[in-house]
Amino acid sequence: DAMVIQNPRYQVTQFGKPVTLSCSQTLNHNVMYWYQQKSSQAPKLLFHYYDKDFNNEADTPDNFQSRRPNTSFCFLDIRSPGLGDAAMYLCATSRDRISGVNNEQFFGPGTRLTVL
């Protein structure tokens, strides 16, 4: 089945220690998104890639970076995690971003990040 995969499902890191979260997709979608979701809150968009074009949200801290080496994979790098970065991180894909019909988002299961 075509899907969005996130690894690991649970990640524990230490304060200030860089961490990388991984997302892969078999849907061959053009757009990949990274969201941060804190407990009982809506997902907050950090950035997205449209093909190789990186689009950062204005309020995303510099501490968060992303890489998309190819269509299938996208990585979220947190350079110096703080306690406030503990959250669920969701990866999503959509076929396109221009037509609303095609920007239904398909979500991965998420990675829950704990910062000690």
Add this chain to the structure above:
Amino acid sequence: AQSVTQLGSHVSVSEGALVLLRCNYSSSVPPYLFWYVQYPNQGLQLLLKYTSAATLVKGINGFEAEFKKSETSFHLTKPSAHMSDAAEYFCAVSAPTNAGKSTFGDGTTLTVKP
């Protein structure tokens, strides 16, 4: 600009009762609207979507939603709640003029009592 307001952060119903989760939107252009469900420690799963076709949209698991332009609403309903419906529900709006990005509501936690 676009936004979503979900009325009621927590809704509790008895098993077999009607489920009604409210969503109001704001969009400067004709919107596309979505309802997603999230179970604990999982990602979001699409329940249904409105993309300017039929105003009454049927989704998975017996859910449906009606787009009412005059009321700027897209409420989610299910005639008879099941225990397995207990989850977090998110309404989202997107528009072609916003690079297709979705804006999510704050979510409604649905509790189903036996």
